[in-house]
Amino acid sequence: MVSDLTIAVLGGGSFGTAIANIIATNGNRTFLWMRDEARAATCQRNRENPEYLPGYALHDNLQVTADLPAALQDSDLVFISVPSKSFRQVTRQAAPLLKANAMVVSTTKGIEPETFTLMSEILRQELGHRLTGVLSGPNFAKEIVQQQQTGTVVASSHAAVIERVQGVLSSSAFRVYSNHDSFGVELSGALKNIYAIVAGMAAALGSGHNTQAMLITRSLAEMGRFAARLGANPMTFLGLAGVGDLVLTCTSDLSRNYRVGFAIGKGKTLEQAVAEVGQVAEGVNTLRLVKQKADQLDVYMPLVDGLYKVLFEQRAISEVAHSLMVGEQNTDVEYISQ
């Protein structure tokens, strides 16, 4: 070990495993907590997470456990990396077990079902005064473990959180940039999942590069407009967590959200598409919540509207695509002074 710090990552899926392994490789005593005892024991024994990242060796500094108190008792920094629908429950489980002064960071890219609460707000509600932050960026877990050069963003209003996360997570293959607009960074990570579904659907229908470029750019405009209305800084959307992650997930079938869209574009129902992907695709739930919020606030979001019609109102994709093309011709860049 080269560090005095102990770190815990809660959630033994693909992203939790990938970041826990970087942190361990960097010389930190690291715990990866997963709820299933048998799976934890297998990962710990075989030094691999066969369900999510088969074939990638876990570093000796990484201890995989289903014992939450053991994972948290000495941890100075805790990452929570579970789907948004489980985030509050896991935070609540962890809260009484956290060490004094432990910092807590969310890696989850979603919005709490029913409440439109972002993960940083859940951390504030459940953990009170603790120092917290969020991590988001163009980060396929599969490419991280392959040591592909990758950049991410840590956002917090506390400089100490940014410094600690950069300290434990940066490596020659993983750069961690900072931002103080946590809300914008977090919102970018959640919103891009919606547009990855749209892009996957368009790809399944044979869209060319012109169409893809238009879709990605108009998605960015829509995300920024929505975020600005909610009080985030639209400039944040120009960074890695915004345009970076949007481009990544709208152009690759490594994205589960893109694969859901692709399957629907090939004629599958939403249920079939979600079952086929088999892992969390946060964009489906985020779409429901964003549509409702945009309607309430009267924010113009034609792509969200169109996708909602296809996914939840059984409207034909071709009909929705046509209405988008003949709809209102909007300004190209809205933040240029008029």
Ligand SMILES: NC(=O)c1ccc[n+]([C@@H]2O[C@H](COP(=O)([O-])OP(=O)(O)OC[C@H]3O[C@@H](n4cnc5c(N)ncnc54)[C@H](O)[C@@H]3O)[C@@H](O)[C@H]2O)c1
């Ligand atoms: N996979 C990526 O490349 C990636 C990258 C960046 C961010 N993210 C985000 O991180 C979050 C997690 O993604 P992932 O890819 O690791 O998901 P995943 O589906 O691979 O894994 C999620 C893990 O959480 C566990 N889990 C679910 N509910 C739980 C509960 N109540 N208690 C304990 N464990 C629970 C599951 O068992 C699973 O191990 C998502 O919001 C995702 O958007 C993913």
Ligand SMILES: O=P(O)(O)OC[C@H](O)CO
């Ligand atoms: O597989 P997705 O669509 O959840 O995307 C994973 C990450 O968010 C990419 O940054």
